[in-house]
Amino acid sequence: MTKIIPFKAVRPAPAYAGLVASRSYEDYSEAELRAQLEFNPYSFLHIINPGYKFQHEIGGEKRFGMVKNRYLEFKEEKTFIQDEQACYYIYNIKTREASCCGIIAATSVEDYEKDVIRRHEDTIAHREELFKEYLKVVGFNTEPVLLTYPDDAIINELLEERMKSRPEYEFATYNKEIHSLWLIDDPDNISKIKAQFAAMDKLYIADGHHRSASSWLLAKESKANNPHHTGKEAYNYFMSYLISESNLRIFEFSRLIKDLNSHTKEEFLIKLDEWFRIENRGSEIYKPSKKHHFNMYLDGEFYSLYLRKTNYEFTDSLSELDSYILFEKILKPILGIKDLRNDKRIAYIHGRNDLIELKTRIDSGEFRVGFGMMPAGIEEIKQIADENLTMPPKSTYIEPKLRSGLTIYEF
Structure with missing residues (x-):
């Protein structure tokens, strides 16, 4: 039995979505990164590279605190808003070769601990600990762990039906991808999705072993430090992108x-x-x-x-x-x-x-x-x-x- 729940995402106001969204930081050349930071004030790269504002390279825990400050500025300026109702989020990526669709949700740390969420890669202890400290300081998770599950006809039908409506976001990128996002906020559909995943006995990590391990470490520490722990706290979950096995593309x-x-x-x-x-x-x-x-x-x-x-x-x-x-x-x-x-x-x-x-x-x-x-x-x-x-x-x-x-x- 797997447990995924909807959550109230903080996300870009629709007008800014295409400008905010960025590739992984390591995926940019030095020239690309400099251009993004220089000419796009809405780029998410400003949050994860907070020292640019001061033209200064910043590392360690000082950087973690500044990441949180840049994030709070984006919220204060209404570039980021938070949904009032807990939702699942359908995220579709269409490339020149294929289209991939999945659900962004909050996934149980307990499932990870009990091997209901299964892993196939080793993690490095010092990287787990470093990212755990990062999460503890900034208080948010921005990159979902990629999880996969067997194709499910009911989930596929729900997604296809919801995607017939106009997306909340839709934008193209320089590498000719089209990114689209829909909200699933209808209580009946939320219940159906939750029930379908509850009927599955396991999920598999496709990508994000260090992210999930660090979230588990943070949850253990937070639980130990919280005398009023109930199990419902947000730290008991981490953000995941759940896609069916047929949507995965695996390269060597x-x-x-x-x-x-x-x-x-x-x-x-x-x-x-x-x-x-x-x-x-x-x-x-x-x-x-x-x-x-x-x-x-x-x-x-x-x-x-x-x-x-x-x-x-x-x-x-x-x-x-x-x-x-x-x-x-x-x-x-x-x-x-x-x-x-x-x-x-x-x-x-x-x-x-x-x-x-x-x-x-x-x-x-x-x-x-x-x-x-x-x-x-x-x-x-x-x-x-x-x-x-x-x-x-x-x-x-x-x-x-x-x-x-x-x-x-x-x-």
């Missing part, structure tokens, strides 16, 4: 390595031969089309690597995962990459960017060798979560990516 990450770990090219290929059947594809750009097939780019040539299954033992769902196989049989033992998060010799390109970028960065001399694979499927991700296993870092790049600042959850 390619790996780029700076050197061959002191091996010559010939030595490296011989070591690979133990675990993979190798074919030189020359200048032909090769992309795998099956599980356990990999592509490699080295010295101006593409190679296909096919796992020798007679040598390799599949023991659980993690051992079947291509990113795990790549780590266990090439990156760690041959190339000496043991820490996928922090080793400076490795970098990643998500599958949204094609192999031309991988080729270009290797040809430039920045990296020596690159590897690619098929993206993981949703059933693989769920099976790994159900077995309480964790995928290697950068195993999946998952869309949709929501704009920040359109719905804010206060606690």
Whole structure:
């Protein structure tokens, strides 16, 4: 049984929605970020980069307090308003390739604690703690955790019917996406949605493992410090974007390595031969089309690597995962990459960017060798979560990516 509830979102007044909404802070180049901050006074980037107002770089807890101040200014200036009634929010993103629709709601921290909300990635303790402190100071959540559930005919019908009406927001972005948002404030529809999710025995985190973990830490601390805790407080929930499994788009990450770990090219290929059947594809750009097939780019040539299954033992769902196989049989033992998060010799390109970028960065001399694979499927991700296993870092790049600042959850 899963518990999601409506909430009173703080969100842009309709006239400002398209100007407020921003991509993830890390997604902007330095020039783009500077242009947004210079020419768009309504951008949500002003809140998360509060030092710009003073032309000063600010870090640590001092920055957290200034983030809250910028946020309060947006509310005081009526750029942000708060709904008087608790709602669910339908958020639809239409790109050139696809359309994705889901529900923004408040999700139970207790469900996370009890593994009703299941995870497939490890989190880093100091990042959890840092973001928990950030949440405690600012008092709001702006980026929903992406959760997925099996397609549900009743929920789909409710969303489709509501989306026939005019949206509260609708705006286009520079990358030719159209973002739309509707409110679900009808009590009957709220009850139906709540009941449909209550009938589900689990949800899965697609993206946002650190955000959900930090919200759980904050809830534990807040509960311990509140002698009148009832379980109904806002800190018992975190904001999520719930989408059906058919709406998820899962891409892979390619790996780029700076050197061959002191091996010559010939030595490296011989070591690979133990675990993979190798074919030189020359200048032909090769992309795998099956599980356990990999592509490699080295010295101006593409190679296909096919796992020798007679040598390799599949023991659980993690051992079947291509990113795990790549780590266990090439990156760690041959190339000496043991820490996928922090080793400076490795970098990643998500599958949204094609192999031309991988080729270009290797040809430039920045990296020596690159590897690619098929993206993981949703059933693989769920099976790994159900077995309480964790995928290697950068195993999946998952869309949709929501704009920040359109719905804010206060606690």
